[in-house]
Amino acid sequence: MDAQSDFPVYQDDSKPMEERIEDALHRMTLEEKVAMCHAQSKFSSAGVPRLGIPDNWATDGPHGIRAEGLWDKWDQAEWTNDSCIAFPALTCLAATWNPEMSLLYGKSIGEEARYRNKNILLGPGVNIYRTPLNGRNFEYMGEDPLLASRMVVPYVRGVQENGVAACVKHFALNNQEINRHSVNVNVSDRALYEIYLPAFKAAVQEGQAWAVMGAYNLYKGQHCCHNQYLLNDILRREWGFDGVVISDWGGTYDTKQAAYNGLDMEFGTGTNGLTTGVVNAYDDYFLSKPFLRMLQAGEIDEKIVDDKVRNILRMVFRTNMNKHRPWGLFGTAEHALTxxxxxxxxxxxxxxxxxxxxxxxxxxxxxxxxxxxxxxxxxxxxxxxxxxxxxxxxxxxxxxxxxxxxxxxxxxxxxxxxxxxxxxxxxxxxxxxxxxxxxxxxxxxxxxxxxxxxxxxxxxxxxxxxxxxxxxxxxxxxxxxxxxxxxxxxxxxxxxxxxxxxxxxxxxxxxxxxxxxxxxxxxxxxxxxxxxxxxxxxxxxxxxxxxxxxxxxxxxxxxxxxxxxxxxxxxQKIRPLFPFGHGLSYTTFSYGKASASSKVITGSDELNVSLPVRNTGSREGKEVVQLYVRDVKSSVERPYKELKAFRKIHLKAGEEKHVDFTVTVDDLKYFDEEKHDWIAEPGRFEILIGSSSADIRSVVGFELKQQ
The missing domain is CATH 3.40.50.1700 (Glycoside hydrolase family 3 C-terminal domain)
Known part of the structure; x- marks a missing residue:
């Protein structure tokens, strides 16, 4: 369909999305494509007004919708109707160990963002708690990749029910604030895949996140906001991510790296244009006029910008060009009670x-x-x-x-x-x-x-x-x-x-x-x-x-x-002050003996595990039952045990419930760096179930045999 058609395909939401994207892309000038790839204000990027494609508007943050700001400054615009409901920080959400709370959280904050007509929510954060000194740990979901993975997925889904893109951050290895713009992180592939990537992968593949934000730090000598290994090799190729990669504010450093290494939208780059009289400082961004000049000169092929715009348009059609998204709610008593x-x-x-x-x-x-x-x-x-x-x-x-x-x-x-x-x-x-x-x-x-x-x-x-x-x-x-x-x-x-x-x-x-x-x-x-x-x-x-x-x-x-x-x-056999997974109640819970559906499994089997849990106190309460897996003997060094599942259950005084888990071979795997793949070695394993990582109440052994 050419540009003179009476009814453009890209405006017809009954058509397949990819067809709409190609139609819109075909109608855009090179200048319009480039304009979509960088900010036009502190928190917005340009749409294409002549085609009816709206601007994109982002907002902080992971636990509340930021006040409106001035176009070119960090100062608040002093509106009188932009006071939000502040939700608990994400460490508190993770401490609920309750995915239902995470879904409710995401839905509610998504409603607030939608009401304010933001189509990108800059959160949630899932960087791993590596050191208790990290200044942004309160914005994240703890130290364990499985817990963070299980909690981030419903949050993302809840936000995006409102036609607002959840932008999962900060990808990746942003585990300290000191030297955050300059530190190059050296980490083994095994630690990267087993500890630091799983929550991002879950957000992308299970949560279907529509946006990911790069981190400030470097990995393998490249800034994470334009990083070949993280963005192209892992995020796009290995995980199949089809959304938008957004820079952290000021996290972009080079036009060619930004062009080729996976960045789609550049925000917050520092320029001196606003203080030296340049009409539009955003023209100085790496993905602005410098990018346009390289495209016009043939130094960068136009398919590079086309791929970026496809990703941006995909997000636009999912959010602020989705005619069926709800209207949202803001500052309500219901959200406060949530x-x-x-x-x-x-x-x-x-x-x-x-x-x-x-x-x-x-x-x-x-x-x-x-x-x-x-x-x-x-x-x-x-x-x-x-x-x-x-x-x-x-x-x-x-x-x-x-x-x-x-x-x-x-x-x-x-x-x-x-x-x-x-x-x-x-x-x-x-x-x-x-x-x-x-x-x-x-x-x-x-x-x-x-x-x-x-x-x-x-x-x-x-x-x-x-x-x-x-x-x-x-x-x-x-x-x-x-x-x-x-x-x-x-x-x-x-x-x-x-x-x-x-x-x-x-x-x-x-x-x-x-x-x-x-x-x-x-x-x-x-x-x-x-x-x-x-x-x-x-x-x-x-x-x-x-x-x-x-x-x-x-x-x-x-x-x-x-x-x-x-x-x-x-x-290291260090006794902690308080262990991971610890939390007391005003009642008490007793755990019965766990049983498994089999003593032997092969590669295609699932192991069903069940145990009774009783409230032995005088008042109702909730308990988090935690399941860990131990590889008894391995050819590589493995942790003594690793969290693989959990359930939060509600019990009245004296009530007993059976708690059921399913363990698969995937839960037994480690990441093999030489094979660049996940491996489960045949042999003996144990399932350890308890009230915290240090309070194990029942153990079940089984054997994994080769298929």
Whole structure:
């Protein structure tokens, strides 16, 4: 069909998508094609107005829709109707261990993006938790590739139900913020495929993600936003990705590399045009006029830009040219309650000696709340994930709202995070007030300031900042009833752990933070969150630090290889502060003996595993049953065990359910670097089922035989 046709194929959504793409591409000029490949503002790229192809609009971030900004600046545009619902950060979502919560999360945040007419959501993030110092760990889904894979897929699907492209980030190996633009990551192929790629692969192949964002760092000497190995060889050829590759903002460095090495859309490249009077600084982008000139001169074949535009058009037809996509919802009470539910399922009860929690409101007259994080707005700060939230309930306000009619709640800061102020004075005041309180709740942790869970900076150490450890120690000397609530997206050291009876991991919980936390503390909701990462006692407990290379300089070698998180702790026989998968409840669960459908399987078989789990306590609750696989004897070094499945179940008091799993040969494989393939060696294996990686309740052995 030629350009003069009365009814263009590309506008007919009854036609096959690839036919529509080719028709639209045929009608475009070279200049129009190039214009689609780079930004025209901070967060948009051009469509083709004369053909009725709309602009693309992207938005941060993974846990809330960013406020509208000015066209050429990072400043907010000061709209009055762009205040979003802040959802919990993704570490909290991962801590739910509940794919149903992930689907609900994706659907809800997708509705918010759609209502604001954004067709690209810059998230979710699935970079692996390699070091607890990484400033962006709070935006990701933990240390285990299987957990991250199972949680990212429903998130992506939920977002894209709304005709909004989920842009999975940061592909790949973006595991630190220090030197993030310049560090070249050296990692074995086995570690790459077994640890760092599975969640991205799941998002692409199972979630059918429509967009992927490159990372800032380098791999094999090439920046990840235009990287032959990651984008062309793995993402496109091995995984069959047919969506758009988007650069991280400022992650593009060279026109030819961007042209040939898999990048489709360039955003955020630094230019000086806006300060030196150039009419349009976006013309200076690598995929703008420099790209056009090379195409016009024949230095780059036009099929290169055609392939990029095909990918962009495919996303456009799936999103803002999809006439059937829903209208979306924004800032609703329903979304706020969704956020609260996710927060409640993600909060982790780490320790509860003497059953201090839930709070006995009949036995407590005065509660002293200590700590700046009881009041600090955690929806603000942290870099690109900072939000303009419609509202945020602080932990102090949430607690007062819940118990204020029954219990006196007194607040004091206890420490000061800014240089102004006297820490000794406020600490002394907190200690004095603690002496006659029935219960002390210390609410501290990190706070999304620079070096405290924030983009573009890593933490400097594992300990709590601003002298909080000393405050907790002093409080424990004058009051034995103390609950420590850690607000963070990272593990922290806890040198006072034996001196406090109760510890709660609170994460960054979003709009309904205070209400969610209060509901857990008083027992309206039974905690069911489990840690998505291992908590070490000190930094040298982690392989990335024990082997001495982090943060590297221009080069960072992952000497620990596949031994990340609990894999490393178990290899080195290090007792963690709290193990991966750990989380307590206000009830108790007993596990029966697991049984398997067979003692021997071959390559095409499935192994069905079942066990009874009973709620042996006095109240209903949820338990995460975790299945790990161990290769008893292997020709290559393997982790002691690896997570391969999990189920979150709800049980009433006294109720018992059978939990069923299916194990396939794929669950037994490792990545063979020489064959560049996944291999399952015949021999003996074990299935280990438990409540955490360190709390195994039942073991079943079986043998894999050659077919």
């Amino acid at each position: 956020g609260r539910q996710i927060a409640q399922e993600g909060i982790v009860l780490l320790q509860n000696k003497r059953s201090l929690l839930p709070i006995d409101l009949n036995g407590v007259g005065k509660i002293l709340v200590v700590g700046e994080n009881a009041l600090k707005m955690m929806t603000v700060g942290g870099g690109s994930s900072s939000l303009k939230a419609k509202y945020e309930i602080s932990p102090l306000d949430g607690l007062r709202k819940r118990v204020g009619n029954q219990v006196e709640v007194v607040y004091t800061p206890g420490y000061i995070s800014r240089s102004s102020g006297n820490n000794n004075e406020v600490t002394a005041e907190a200690i004095e007030l603690a002496k006659d309180a029935d219960l002390v709740i210390f609410i501290g942790g990190l706070n999304k300031d620079d070096f405290q869970d924030c983009e573009d900076s890593d933490r400097k150490n594992l300990g709590l900042p601003y002298g909080q450890d000393q405050v907790i120690e002093e409080l424990s000397k004058v009051n034995k009833n103390i609950v420590v609530v850690i607000i963070s997206g990272n593990a922290v050291a806890m040198p006072w752990i034996d001196k406090v009876p109760a510890v709660v991991q609170g994460w960054y919980l979003g709009t309904e933070a205070g209400n969610a936390l209060a509901s857990i503390l008083v027992g309206d909701v039974n905690p069911s969150g489990k840690l998505p990462m291992t908590y070490g006692v000190n930094l040298n407990d982690y392989g990335s630090h024990a082997l001495g290379e982090y943060p590297g300089g221009k080069e960072e070698t992952y000497h620990e290889g596949i031994f990340v998180g609990y894999r490393w702790f178990e290899k």
